[in-house]
Amino acid sequence: MAILVLAEHDNASLKLDTAKVVACASAIGGDIDILVAGHECGAVVEAAQKLSGVRQVLVADNGAYTHSLAENIAELIVNLASDYEHILAAASSHGKDAFPRVSALLDVAQLSEVVEVVSSDTFVRPVYAGSALATVQSLDDKKVMTVRTSAFDAVGADGAAAAVAIDKVFDSLSQFVSQTLTESERPELGAASVVVSGGRGMGSGENFSILEQLADKLGGALGASRAAVDAGFVPNDLQVGQTGKIVAPDLYIAVGISGAIQHLAGMKDSKVIVAINKDPEAPIFQIADYGLEADLFEVVPQLIESV
Template sequence: MAILVLAEHDNASLKLDTAKVVTAAKAIGTEIHVLVAGHECAAVAAAAQQLDGVTRVLVADAAAYQAHLAENLAKLILELAPGYEHILASASSVGKDTLPRVAALLDVAQISEVLQVLSGDTFVRPIYAGNAMAKVQSLDDKKVLTVRASAFDATANGGNAGLETIDKVIEARTQFVSQSLTVSERPELGNAGIIVSGGRGMGSGENFAMLEALADSLGAAVGASRAAVDAGFVPNDLQVGQTGKIVAPDLYIAVGISGAIQHLAGMKDSKVIVAINKDPEAPIFQIADYGLTADLFEAIPELIAAIKA
């Protein structure tokens, strides 16, 4: 039962999500191949070779794959598809852009946001913003799956997979023009062990400096609710929730966040949830492990001072 996993990377380093998707693949079968498509990505391929459970790494190294355009990747995967029964990718922006195209070209149904693998054809995925779980069985010859990486632990290193070069270069009509990225020394939101998130209660974007100071004292990432993003307090790449990033850190600190269903869907799997809100009836307290009913503008400076003491 051969499985193809699309690697998530930036052409220089392999993202942790790939190791988590490999864990999901290991629950399906033992013949796991990782596709590394990019440009000047030898370091990424070497990292993929070390993932436990991976038996082969396929490398497509060409300028056409540098920007990871879905049109190019989907057609490349289509070329490789005859040799695989399962095709997996992280439910990231790249995976969610690429695999639906692959499924359409293969004329099969995609199963999205897989949280659990029950067997080679049966999976668990969330519905109704995560308020219910659906057990889905696929009878298609090829299973195309996006995996919610936060639901799986990363597979360990220690593997020694073989390397195979893919010479097929696919040029799509779509062209990469530019991208604007938020540069930060803090941990990446999707892989952070601790996340400090702010909501509409922060009042303004300037007040997020307080959360950034708290995050820096904890070595944490900074997140936000959709309400804070829509209000223009912070850029949308910090959004946690159903329409943002799905996270499951060891510690999630929600500050000034009421707890709308949209937000809870993105963070309720966190190991420990701490809520700080002046409204004792805020829904966030229903799922929080620890709650503090207080004015955040007093509580956060006191918390920072206590951490530094």
């Protein structure tokens, strides 16, 4: 049995999510190959070769894959699919963009947001915003899956896989126009060990500056609830929740967040949850390991000084 894992990268570095998807693939069992599709991505290939349990790294280095356009990536994967029983990717924006196309072209059902492997054809995935878990069995010849990486620990980096060049080029009618990137010295939200998130209780975007100070003191990432994003306090790339990013850091600090089920779906698997809210009835306190009923504008500055 062979498994193909789509690498998550930016042409310069391999994302930690890839090592977590490889962990899921290892739980399935079989030979694991990683597909690196990009342009001038030698550093990514070297990092992928070091992942434990990987047999080989397939390298499609071409300008057509520079920006990971879903159409191009999907056609490439489908072209390689005959050699694999399982095809995996992280449940990231890239995976969610490309893999529905892969499953449609292969005429199989997609298994989304897998959090546990029961057997090679049976998996566990969340439903109803994570309030329930469904065990599903796929009878398709090809299992096309996205993996919720917060549910798996990354594999080590002691491997020595071979690199194999692929000269297949698929260039669709879609064209890359532009992208706007948010640059920050803070760790990436999905991979940070500490996340400080604010909600509508912050009152305004300017008030998020105190959370930025706390995040910087803790070496963590900044997050937000959907209510804060919808109110225009912060950009939507900071959103944590069912319609945002799924995170599971060692420490999650929720400030001024009531705890709607949409938000809880994105952070309830965090190792330690600290909630700060002046409303004693806020649902966030029901899942918090530590809860502080207080005015956030008094407490957070004190935390910053004490760290």
